[in-house]
Amino acid sequence: MEMGIVVGRLTATRKDENLVGSKLLITQPIAIDGSYLSHPIVTVDTVGAGVGEKVIFVKGSMASRSTHNKEAPIDAAIVGIIDSIDT
């Protein structure tokens, strides 16, 4: 999984029927110190995350395991809110 920070919300009225009801958040990947890495992606929120929160997200086919609709065509999902990192 990767660490990220939620930076926005995306609205798409016209979409795959199995995405209806999914909350789509823009997540910016981050390093341990919070600095930005690469570029933002569109993630499905499954844990009630909000803008500004640091999260962990899963990419690829495993992301679909976290959603209620097991037929949803998703490749990225937020699966946890980061409390702390001990290094």
Next chain:
Amino acid sequence: MEMGIVVGRLTATRKDENLVGSKLLITQPIAIDGSYLSHPIVTVDTVGAGVGEKVIFVKGSMASRSTHNKEAPIDAAIVGIIDSIDT
């Protein structure tokens, strides 16, 4: 998923039989502000997208969930049209 803008259409007469009937669009990945990222890929359109529209697309094996033909060998599909992004 990633954000992108549809920049063209690809025609391929000779192709895998499970791709027959698929609309193949060239999608350029973009950042939140619309700037171009990386390079264009070939996506299967499943929502009626057109050139110039901003879309979200899925990569990898999950892309195949969005198509009618569940045997199609595809690894990228447009699954939504972006209305707006709130940051």
Next chain:
Amino acid sequence: MEMGIVVGRLTATRKDENLVGSKLLITQPIAIDGSYLSHPIVTVDTVGAGVGEKVIFVKGSMASRSTHNKEAPIDAAIVGIIDSIDT
């Protein structure tokens, strides 16, 4: 999927038994204008492509859907010959 141009053919006598009979082509990823991107990969040809032809290829587990042998351990396959791109 990605666009590419076939630049060579690879021979491997000693290989996984489920790859026996597969035609292995070296494919160079390209941009819309034909310029080279990244580096060449080894693809299984499923549509009768030849050196110099522009193709579309699939990566990851979906590539295996395009081959006759469904047990073949492949992660990249040519699934179409590009006729034209309209931008």
Next chain:
Amino acid sequence: MEMGIVVGRLTATRKDENLVGSKLLITQPIAIDGSYLSHPIVTVDTVGAGVGEKVIFVKGSMASRSTHNKEAPIDAAIVGIIDSIDT
């Protein structure tokens, strides 16, 4: 798989129910000589690894094979502790 060194531990109270009980370690990918590559990721530990140990980790859907909970939405897991590398 890739080589890495465990550099920290991540705590997430609010998370996918199938991640409850998983030990989440921050793993920094490394080259053969131990130099850092790319950026740290969040991995599920399945072999009792600790901070400072050099490990091998699996990415993508295969990572989920290493965990007891086969429904866990994970895309990276530590599957071995490196003893030595002979070059």
Next chain:
Amino acid sequence: MEMGIVVGRLTATRKDENLVGSKLLITQPIAIDGSYLSHPIVTVDTVGAGVGEKVIFVKGSMASRSTHNKEAPIDAAIVGIIDSIDT
């Protein structure tokens, strides 16, 4: 698939039980001319490859198809020895 050259062998006593018996080789990705690309990865050998040999390797979930143990959590496997490349 990608081309690579075997540059070493990795030993890991403590590992996932489904990796026991797997021969783990360090493979350096290469271009057609043999120059090094990116960084070395850990691959499971399934064709009897040795250090110094040029090979083709598969990444992702398809890699697991090449091993006897179908439950092994692997994401990279050597599936062929390169004889020649005709360009």
